[in-house]
Amino acid sequence: MRKFFPVDSLARDSRFNQITMSQSQADPRSPLMAADTDKRPKANRLQPSRPDASDAARSLMHGIFVGEIQALEGAGRTCHDFETGTEAPFALKLDMARQAWDEARHVEISVKLSEWMGSEIGQYAENTVLFEAACSTDPVLRLAGVNRALEGLAIDVFTTMKEFGGIAGDPYLEFCEDWMLADEVTHVKMGSDWLRRITENDPDRRKKALEFQSVVDKIFSFGGTRSDSQESPIGLARRFRELAGFTDAEVEDIADVSLRALEERKEFTRQAQADAVEQFAAS
Amino acid sequence: MADPFKPRAPFAPWDRRQLPGMFDVEETARRVGNYKWAEMKLFEALGGWIATVPELDVKMRLGTHCYHHAWHAELWHKRLPELREMNPDRLTLPANDAMVEFVAALTEPEAPETTIEKLVGVYRVFIPHFISAYTFHMNNTSEITDAPTIRTLKLALQDEFDDWRDGEMMLQSLIETPEEVDRAAAHHAKLEKLMLAAGGIAGPGSIGNLPAVKGN
Numbered sequence: 001m002r003k004f005f006p007v008d009s010l011a012r013d014s015r016f017n018q019i020t021m022s023q024s025q026a027d028p029r030s031p032l033m034a035a036d037t038d039k040r041p042k043a044n045r046l047q048p049s050r051p052d053a054s055d056a057a058r059s060l061m062h063g064i065f066v067g068e069i070q071a072l073e074g075a076g077r078t079c080h081d082f083e084t085g086t087e088a089p090f091a092l093k094l095d096m097a098r099q100a101w102d103e104a105r106h107v108e109i110s111v112k113l114s115e116w117m118g119s120e121i122g123q124y125a126e127n128t129v130l131f132e133a134a135c136s137t138d139p140v141l142r143l144a145g146v147n148r149a150l151e152g153l154a155i156d157v158f159t160t161m162k163e164f165g166g167i168a169g170d171p172y173l174e175f176c177e178d179w180m181l182a183d184e185v186t187h188v189k190m191g192s193d194w195l196r197r198i199t200e201n202d203p204d205r206r207k208k209a210l211e212f213q214s215v216v217d218k219i220f221s222f223g224g225t226r227s228d229s230q231e232s233p234i235g236l237a238r239r240f241r242e243l244a245g246f247t248d249a250e251v252e253d254i255a256d257v258s259l260r261a262l263e264e265r266k267e268f269t270r271q272a273q274a275d276a277v278e279q280f281a282a283s
Numbered sequence: 284m285a286d287p288f289k290p291r292a293p294f295a296p297w298d299r300r301q302l303p304g305m306f307d308v309e310e311t312a313r314r315v316g317n318y319k320w321a322e323m324k325l326f327e328a329l330g331g332w333i334a335t336v337p338e339l340d341v342k343m344r345l346g347t348h349c350y351h352h353a354w355h356a357e358l359w360h361k362r363l364p365e366l367r368e369m370n371p372d373r374l375t376l377p378a379n380d381a382m383v384e385f386v387a388a389l390t391e392p393e394a395p396e397t398t399i400e401k402l403v404g405v406y407r408v409f410i411p412h413f414i415s416a417y418t419f420h421m422n423n424t425s426e427i428t429d430a431p432t433i434r435t436l437k438l439a440l441q442d443e444f445d446d447w448r449d450g451e452m453m454l455q456s457l458i459e460t461p462e463e464v465d466r467a468a469a470h471h472a473k474l475e476k477l478m479l480a481a482g483g484i485a486g487p488g489s490i491g492n493l494p495a496v497k498g499n
Contacts, residue, residue: 001328001331001332001335001390001391001392001393002393005331005334005335009334009335010334011334011335011336011337011342011395012337013337013338013339069339069342072333072342072343072346073333073334073342075330075346076329076330076331076332076333076334076345076346076349077330077331077333077334078330079326079327079329079330079331079349079353080327080328080330080331081331084323085372090323090356090360093326093327093353094353094354094356094357096330097326097330097349097350097352097353097354098350098353100330100333100346100347100349100350101346101347101349101350101351103346104342104343104344104345104346104347105347107339107342107343107346108343121339131334
């Protein structure tokens with residue numbers, strides 16, 4: 001078995017359909033891609049009052065499911081890809097093994113929740129961008145990208161889903177999201193602790209890792225899917241991020257990056273719509 | 284109420300633990316170092332394979348079992364300094380070169396069509412050898428002086444038995460044709476021969492026939 005596993009080789013059964021980030025962002029069914037008219041709701045936050053709430057929640061749950069599979073695979077690869085001692089500390093690899101078990105449980109939970117919510121495996125496409133963050137050849141960058149950025153996003157997603165379950169009167173959903181949220185806070189804290197410990201005497205490596213995290217944070221903001229704005233379906237869970245070891249300044253940075261991603265996405269959408277109108281007129 | 288000052292035997296009639304054991308501190312540390320090395324290789328392999336298997340149920344079980352073996356490695360890592368080895372890495376070693384060869388062959392399959400080979404290596408060869416080596420150690424070490432090792436062996440054995448059962452059931456559900464039976468058997472034989480050359484998880488004497496017996 002080789003070291004470092006490419007994202008296009010991830011093994012899946014016949015039910016899964018994988019797509020890229022750009023394909024996902026160009027999906028016209030996304031609420032952020034809807035035409036900017038007076039009829040369009042200004043708030044996209046996932047709430048039971050949204051007309052498309054059921055399908056949006058099912059889609060998000062399927063996204064969580066495939067995300068958990070990739071997080072499981074990423075944690076497992078970190079156990080395998082780095083030599084103990086010379087490339088990664090023994091205790092770090094033990095933490096990654098623990099995370100693999102946690103992610104395996106999350107896959108189990110999200111499969112059962114998806115069934116509960118009335119959807120099937122493979123009903124929605126799988127965006128493989130999450131595993132790409134786990135392909136770095138530097139374990140510190142992997143921790144920054146996966147544990148701090150990706151698992152940080154998971155904190156935001158689970159908080160939103162937990163609130164959704166509470167408002168919708170679905171204690172089953174709320175109960176499961178609460179448990180997964182507890183694990184994700186642990187994983188982010190793991191990433192924060194290891195990042196600080198390993199780069200304690202290596203400021204350049206820490207800077208590089210934090211820059212990588214920022215890039216991943218922006219990508220994982222899903223072009224505005226997650227931010228403080230009500231226009232984003234997923235909110236930023238500031239309190240749980242503090243528990244997970246983020247400083248106030250780091251939370252503010254993520255909030256800024258997320259808002260910028262939202263504005264860029266809106267500008268991209270406006271431009272795409274203007275181009276389409278122009279092309280239609282020309283034809 | 285019984286007189287609290289009445290002398291009692293230090294070992295109650297039902298406590299039949301014996302002082303003698305087959306292993307001295309040095310031999311115990313050597314074995315524990317071999318166990319830690321082997322458990323590490325196993326959890327690393329299981330972790331690496333998660334991304335390579337398409338079967339969803341197998342993928343999830345590998346993630347769970349990956350942690351079990353990492354935890355065993357951690358327990359052995361913590362035991363080494365208690366056995367006068369203050370640098371645990373010094374004794375975290377394969378039993379011999381044949382064991383290294385065995386692990387290389389075990390971890391060779393990567394393609395998504397080779398789940399049977401991956402599972403055969405772990406659940407029909409590696410884990411059964413852990414069970415036998417741990418059982419031999421547990422039944423032959425001093426029940427009093429080496430109680431901490433026995434406790435770890437019991438905890439690890441519980442996982443080994445559970446994981447073996449999970450793995451065997453996954454294999455039985457994946458093997459659907461006589462050709463697949465042959466594939467599994469061929470890979471089993473290949474790996475078992477390498478394990479035979481290694482003499483077991485802790486080398487020759489893993490389950491007895493030690494060249495020298497001390498402490499009896």
